[in-house]
Amino acid sequence: MKVIVAKTAGFCFGVKRAVDQVYRQIEEGVKPIYTYGPIIHNEEVVRELADRGVRIIGDEEQLAGLTEGTVIIRSHGVAERVYRLIEERGLHIVDATCPFVKKIHRIVREHSGRGEEIVIIGNDGHPEVEGIKGWCLGRVTVIGSEEDARQFRHETGHRLCIVCQTTFNYKKFDKLVEIISEMSYDEMDILNTICSATEERQSEARGIAAKVDSMIVIGGSHSSNTRKLFEICQMECEHTYYIQTLKDLDIRLLPSRGCVGITAGASTPNNLIEEVSKQCLI
Numbered sequence: 013m014k015v016i017v018a019k020t021a022g023f024c025f026g027v028k029r030a031v032d033q034v035y036r037q038i039e040e041g042v043k044p045i046y047t048y049g050p051i052i053h054n055e056e057v058v059r060e061l062a063d064r065g066v067r068i069i070g071d072e073e074q075l076a077g078l079t080e081g082t083v084i085i086r087s088h089g090v091a092e093r094v095y096r097l098i099e100e101r102g103l104h105i106v107d108a109t110c111p112f113v114k115k116i117h118r119i120v121r122e123h124s125g126r127g128e129e130i131v132i133i134g135n136d137g138h139p140e141v142e143g144i145k146g147w148c149l150g151r152v153t154v155i156g157s158e159e160d161a162r163q164f165r166h167e168t169g170h171r172l173c174i175v176c177q178t179t180f181n182y183k184k185f186d187k188l189v190e191i192i193s194e195m196s197y198d199e200m201d202i203l204n205t206i207c208s209a210t211e212e213r214q215s216e217a218r219g220i221a222a223k224v225d226s227m228i229v230i231g232g233s234h235s236s237n238t239r240k241l242f243e244i245c246q247m248e249c250e251h252t253y254y255i256q257t258l259k260d261l262d263i264r265l266l267p268s269r270g271c272v273g274i275t276a277g278a279s280t281p282n283n284l285i286e287e288v289s290k291q292c293l294i
């Protein structure tokens with residue numbers, strides 16, 4: 013049995029930066045520490061942080077109830093009003109929004125400020141998308157499927173600005189933009205804001221999945237980038253398995269000979285990737 017582990021598997025730059033910020037606050041003895049949503053989509057890491065006193069705020073209502081402490085904004089970023097709320101409550105803020113996401117906030121603020129209509133290609137309801145929406149000044153539409161793209165009608169006379177969730181499938185992005193372009197006659201700015209880490213991870217996963225007998229994708233159940241990796245790998249390799257932890261790995265499903273590929277979402281710690289890899293070799 014041969015195992016190929018994707019070089020791009022695991023923590024991306026933005027997630028690593030956000031997780032490091034939480035540990036730094038713990039080491040500096042800051043108390044109480046809150047993260048606005050789980051810092052990453054990995055239950056084990058979140059549990060470990062909870063054991064060290066880091067609490068999670070689920071929404072703006074909970075945030076409004078706080079009277080003291082430090083709030084860490086995770087890599088997904090948040091809407092502008094969340095910053096205002098934190099300031100109004102007199103709380104300390106540590107902003108771990110990934111710079112690639114911050115760039116999208118700046119783009120949509122600038123373009124919507126000029127009266128342009130914004131389209132976000134992404135999954136509606138995803139925290140990153142919700143955050144981006146919260147920086148738009150005018151009309152904003154989220155398009156996540158070909159059906160959404162076909163149904164989309166934009167206000168005539170307004171220039172369109174299309175951006176993309178950083179972890180979106182870039183092939184799907186091209187397809188959705190193509191459909192929107194066919195339906196729209198007004199001028200538009202198309203800004204592919206998928207981050208390079210995502211693009212590299214997806215290309216590598218596709219390449220590995222195309223040549224192995226089985227493919228394992230590791231990541232949290234709520235991780236949208238892991239789900240997209242799974243979709244991509246499944247298209248190339250029929251025996252693709254999505255696991256969250258080592259416990260989910262059913263070694264009997266893997267071939268006794270041949271080659272197994274492994275990739276992982278941006279929130280998957282390296283030690284878990286190594287454990288899965290070792291288990292495949294047993």
Ligand code: SF4
Binds near residue numbers: 025026110113
């Ligand atoms: Fe930043 Fe890209 Fe990682 Fe998202 S996937 S946190 S945009 S580096």
